Amino acid sequence: MLLKAGERHFVLDGELILPIGETLSFEALQQRLHPAESRIRRLSLKTPAQLMLFDCLHMGNGNLLDAPMSERRVALERFHAREGNATLLLSPASRRIEDARRWLERSGGAFVMVRASCAGGLTRRRANAQAISSAPNCGRPNSRS
Numbered sequence: 001m002l003l004k005a006g007e008r009h010f011v012l013d014g015e016l017i018l019p020i021g022e023t024l025s026f027e028a029l030q031q032r033l034h035p036a037e038s039r040i041r042r043l044s045l046k047t048p049a050q051l052m053l054f055d056c057l058h059m060g061n062g063n064l065l066d067a068p069m070s071e072r073r074v075a076l077e078r079f080h081a082r083e084g085n086a087t088l089l090l091s092p093a094s095r096r097i098e099d100a101r102r103w104l105e106r107s108g109g110a111f112v113m114v115r116a117s118c119a120g121g122l123t124r125r126r127a128n129a130q131a132i133s134s135a136p137n138c139g140r141p142n143s144r145s
Helices: 026-030 037-046 069-083 097-106 129-133
Strands: 010-017 050-059 088-090 112-118 121-127
Touching: 010 069, 050 069, 069 088
Parallel strands: 050 088
Antiparallel strands: 010 050, 112 121
């Protein structure tokens, strides 16, 4: 997925996902943890995994660890515009909690990564439907991101 990237120096945050039908299947992904290389190869051809990119921490000569999330997202979007393909995906992003709820519904109840930049600092966690429903609205227009 990333071995052929034009950029040689980067640190990205992402997660392997394996869509089966309309949902993500962690069980199908775990089946790849098998000692038989032939089985792993067969499964990877039958149901290819994808890498969902969430964040860009370093690009080229630039360390983005202390940069605001909005700047890191721009760097990630630029990287994905150059390198993205059917197996290298860009995570959806929004400042609206309603969007996160909709993404969770479409995922078939799978966990969704939620990042919120609030006055208390950056929060990143997996969330299920209950957690998203009770999450504070950290995507306010005046919040730092």
